[in-house]
Amino acid sequence: MxxxxxxxxxxxxxxxxxxxxxxxxxxxxxxxxxxxxxxxxxxxxxxxxxxxxxxxxxxxxxxxxxxxxxxxxxxxxxxxxxxxxxxxxxxxxxxxxxxxxxxxxxxxxxxxxxxxxxxxxxxxxxxxxxxxxxxxxxxxxxxxxxxxxxxxxxxxxxxxxxxxxxxxxxxxxxxxxxxxYDVSIPMPPLPQQRSSDHLFISGNQATGFGALDGGCRMLAAYPITPATEIMYWLIEHLPKQGGVVLQAEDEIAAVNMAIGANYAGVPAMTSTSGPGFSLMMEALGLAGMSETPLVIVDVQRSGPSTGLPTKTEQSDLNEALYGTHGEIPRVVLTPRTVEECYRFTADAFALAERYQVPVIVLSDLYMGMSAQSIDRLPREEVTRDRGRRMSDEDLQALAPGAYVRYDDSSPTGISPRSIPGQRNGRYVALGNEHNGIGLEVEEQYIRVAQANKRRRKLAHFAHQSGVSVDGVKDAPFALIGFGSTHGVLEEARAALARQGLTIKHIHLSRVAPFPAEDMMAALAGVERALVVELNQTGQLADLIRKEVGFHDVLSNCLKYDGDPIELREILARAEQVFPTGVLQ
Amino acid sequence: MSTMKDFKAEKPTWCPGCGDFGVLNAMQRAAVALGLEPEDVVVVSGIGCSGKMSQHFGGYGLHSLHGRSLPTAQAVKLANRNLTVFAAGGDGDGYGIGMGHFIHAIRRNIDITYIVMDNHIYGLTTGQASPTSDVGSQTKTSPRGTVERPIEPLQLALSERCGFVAQAFSGDTKHMAQVIERAVRHRGFSLVNVFSPCVTFNKVNSYEFYKEKLVNLDADPAYDCHDRLAAMRRVAEADNLVVGVVYEDTEQPAYDDAVYGYPEEPLAHLEPRLSDAMYEEILATFR
Known part of the structure; x- marks a missing residue:
């Protein structure tokens, strides 16, 4: 190159x-x-x-x-x-x-x-x-x-x-x-081959486009750097498709609006950054408890609190994984590229409706605001699914009032939804623990049955996100990252390989449900791994330890000064961590 | 045609004598009078005794978070404009934790009906001061009497030019049903604040208290509910103790009539698919 x-x-x-x-x-x-x-x-x-x-x-x-x-x-x-x-x-x-x-x-x-x-x-x-x-x-x-x-x-x-x-x-x-002056610096040669698309697009634009193509027809959001560009993009394009962008009075309203629209049968999302995401935590639980599809895009910026509002970070990982009181099933996607910003955001709507859970897409300022040239968008790979729904005929075939929205006998945990307006499909969606028809109850056996039903839904979760491995598959050394650092870690892997290190690059494009099996396989035989992430406490490394172990194998490479990580910073840390003598 | 029976669900769990029974009854009566089918009505409630309304009213229900019935209900309505959407909550839910949404729902003017069961007390948490508790109210959190002035919901709504402002009383469900019916017919956001006595934790603002003091504006032929400034004066003079339609402005366009691109057909009925041609058109903007 x-x-x-x-x-x-x-x-x-x-x-x-x-x-x-x-x-x-x-x-x-x-x-x-x-x-x-x-x-x-x-x-x-x-x-x-x-x-x-x-x-x-x-x-x-x-x-x-x-x-x-x-x-x-x-x-x-x-x-x-x-x-x-x-x-x-x-x-x-x-x-x-x-x-x-x-x-x-x-x-x-x-x-x-x-x-x-x-x-x-x-x-x-x-x-x-x-x-x-x-x-x-x-x-x-x-x-x-x-x-x-x-x-x-x-x-x-x-x-x-x-x-x-x-x-x-x-x-x-x-x-x-x-x-x-006569100093000149030559340009690189023009690329030999170039795809017909050759797009110039940022992560935020790709996220907006993905939402539109994935079926999103309502965005409710509150302006916040660095996520507002998603709102701008959708304000331009959603109304042309019969959709609506609501500028909410705050992020609490925004997320509850998205829940309301999804409940009523319209794929809807909210887009935000850290401070707004924090305000959404209670509603995240409502979506989980009421089994209402919900898509939240968090374009991370430097925290905590107001932090560095215009700088990048990957420090909302724990919040995305664990945020909200109580326990809910959730999906957390961490796109590695702008192509995946498009595709995973589109997929998020299918996953939210298929599993009836909140889906969080974790992007960050670096990926969101960096416009870049790519060959094409992977439209043919987009998952399209409106999930299990009761048809009007299904409901008519039931005795009056016999529809059980939260049927806990469902082996997959997933029970078909009805949509307001459908005859004989009445139920109450709610954040209280509830019985099958959505009435609040406190009987222990119902509580346990419903909690288990919700948990079962992701037991057989399938999506093409997860773990990617680049480089020498059985290498003893590994670089590990998630989300937007994929590009720089690939460059680091190539640089270290050129220096003679047998190395691979393991990258997570999903952190929940955690792809434990694939991660175990990727880490098998690794003697030393450098976990590169843009936060202070090593949230990804902690997650890997919790999910698959390898405590003695993982070292941290952390950056949290607000700037995106540079290749030379990773290489300097690699020199400390990987065995001396191997590197030239 | 639907009947009262169609709008009945499980037996309500409120205390015997609770004002919320009257509200439920009036909502059901209004739904019948409007010729609605139960499946075309969505009640979105917040948290508190009032929050049980979504489970007790026999339509679709969404029992949302504390204070968040309004944003949720507004989106339900935008998602499917064929639905009749109620937001329901109490004074703590709507004028305390959820107050911010109230003002913005007024200015957004989405066509929903907001019913607040105002009992001047936190009931479900067993008797704490609320945003509408009168000064001096002795409650568990104000044993020596409250010192904060109460919210005045009608004046607040009037000052924000809410298109439909009404008040009702649980002791007169027949009248309340008429008020709610008019509120639903109003195109745009409507507020119905209801004096709904808490018989367990508020011995002051009782049925007797209101019966003695309330003035019915609907029964006053001289009252013009289209004059906003006169409405504010009348409500102030009566120290908020009025019932009936206080103000209606039929000129303001509802959000869905005004916002660009909003389709005639309910959003929920449209197939959310981007055509190949449109995809290509958008793709070209990135070249």
């Missing part, structure tokens, strides 16, 4: 995101695979923000450790990001704005380009972002006209004059760099 890293940074409100997005889409449309990562703060104007793009000639699942071209709109951008500069990197700054300086001894080229001055000549200071894209094009030897289609998409509504001015800004930036 060949790749380069590009980053633009400055104050929030300077158009950093749109600069990054224009450049990323342009590269994507040229045929490259890009992976983007937005670093931002919980404020609107000021502060430091940056947009990282990794460009490659094959699919990349991580934003990469290195930056080869850095566009710095202020010194803070250099101070915050110089550690990522690759040897020989180009740093572009505007000497009319500030005098840039790099740490002593750093091998990088500081290039002063009058970004704002060129932009003013082209038609307005606001276009300094476009000038910087032109400069980048010059560094990489990309023809500036390649940006025209994206500029037309972005500014076409504002008229041809605006389009031409922006294109001119790109051209002038290109020309200036060409005539003043």
């Amino acid at each position: 060949h790749d380069v890293g590009w980053k633009v940074g400055g104050k929030q409100g300077e158009g950093i995101d749109s600069t990054g997005e224009i450049y990323a889409i342009a590269l994507h449309r040229m045929g490259y695979y890009v992976f983007t990562y937005r670093h931002f703060m919980s404020l609107i104007k000021g502060g430091h923000t940056n947009y990282k793009i990794r460009v490659a000639d094959e699919v990349v699942r991580h934003h990469g450790d290195l930056v080869h071209v850095l566009i710095a709109f202020d010194q803070t951008t250099i101070d915050e990001n110089w550690r990522q500069l690759a040897p020989g990197a180009v740093v572009i700054y505007d000497g009319a704005t500030f005098q840039a300086h790099l740490p002593d001894g750093l091998q990088a080229h500081l290039c002063d380009v009058p970004l704002t001055g060129i932009a003013k000549e082209a038609g307005g200071a606001i276009m300094k972002n476009m000038v910087s894209i032109g400069v980048t094009a010059a560094v990489h030897g990309i023809d500036p006209t390649a940006f025209l289609p994206v500029i037309q998409d972005k500014f076409g509504k504002k008229g041809e004059a605006v389009v031409q001015a922006n294109l001119e800004a790109v051209r002038q930036g290109y020309a200036y760099y060409r005539s003043h």
